[in-house]
Amino acid sequence: MSLAKNILLFGATGTIGSFILDAILPVRAQFNRVAIFTSPHTAETKAAHLEKLKQQNVEVIIGSVEDEEAIKAAYEGIDTVISALGRNTLAQQIPLIRLAAASPSVKWFLPSEYGTDIKYGPASAHEKPHQQKLKVRAYIENEVSRDDLSYSYVVTGPFAEMYLNLVPGLEEAGGWDVRGRKAVLLGEKGDEEISLTTMKDVGTLVLNTLLHATAETRNSALCVNSFTTTPDKIQAEFERQTGQRWESVSRTSLARLRELETQAWEAGKPAATVLTLRRIWTEGGTLYAERDNRAIGEPQVMGLEEVVANEIARVSKL
Incomplete structure (x- = not known):
């Protein structure tokens, strides 16, 4: 016991x-x-x-x-x-x-x-x-x-489900839209590791x-x-399981993420917390x-x- x-x-x-x-x-x-x-x-x-x-x-x-x-x-x-x-x-x-x-x-x-x-x-x-x-x-x-x-x-x-979620109106914060076959990957190269649960x-x-x-x-x-991966590996797995290459795949650089974060806090937007967390994750803070x-x-x-x-x-x- x-x-x-x-x-x-x-x-x-x-x-x-x-x-x-x-x-x-x-x-x-x-x-x-x-x-x-x-x-x-x-x-x-x-x-x-x-x-x-x-x-x-x-x-x-x-x-x-x-x-x-x-x-x-x-x-x-x-x-x-x-x-x-x-x-x-x-x-x-x-x-x-x-x-x-x-x-x-x-x-x-x-x-x-x-x-x-x-x-x-x-x-x-x-x-x-x-x-x-x-x-x-x-x-x-x-x-x-x-x-x-x-x-x-x-x-x-970070929770894997949260990380994968592409929030409408906050697309630059990253995520995957399975229905629209759209993805926004965080980081410059896509090989920046992130730990997810x-x-x-x-x-x-x-x-x-x-x-x-x-x-x-x-x-x-x-x-x-649960596991450690990268944005590129996640994208590759989505394409493998959906059986097709996604045409709408873009990236948000760490510099751009920091810019969006600063703007959100200055404007008092609720999204500021989300942007800060995603910036921390992209920096390797997990x-x-x-x-x-x-x-x-x-x-x-x-x-x-x-x-x-x-x-x-x-x-x-x-």
Whole structure:
């Protein structure tokens, strides 16, 4: 049985949280308790889904993350907390961590770290999209005793599905349009490597972190991924699987990406965050000298061929 025996998951009905829960459910028997904390609004709008989870022996706790008494009650008997809160609510993790450290039972906290490595290099500390995650890390590392609470950051790099997506109106930010056979590759040459992780694999990697708790995986950042590739290799795989050469293939240079990023931040556009992240990825800010999949049991993850096949299948259903 895992050292994490009684689990509480925040954000379980969100995009990434649902994949984490989906990974846990098939091995539900390895845990004593699996609970999720969800809002009254979600309880009302996703009642049928939550009922199905209850039938799979998942405890559904309803409350507000801003209600400290509700959080304290939810933590009773829980030893491991997993957060999958979204980018706009990351700061709410700080009181969750404070209350976890004060809890007599909670001993391990996995913050919502899935995505770009926010401490990849010295410049990372100044990246605007990283600031909330950096504040959460600073709190758990400096304000909480390791005797009270340990942590693990599951750093996955960019989601493959997000990287492949060619956003209408933001085409220069890169991506692939299967239906239109159109692609915009990031970088000058197309051979710049990028590390990607599918959303499904995020769930797998978090689960394996729970199942392989060691001194190596506690109080550390686990830099994990599905695979490493290049824009040109992705394009070649799309053309191989669609059986034709794509005529509309262009490139956005790193210099142009930086220009678009600066303009977006100055204009206060929501796309600024997307452009910053894609610039970081194109600069190589997702590449690890050594990935930590081995430390968590080297779980089976998806590869480029499967990801491209899934994207083609998804588009064909639309």
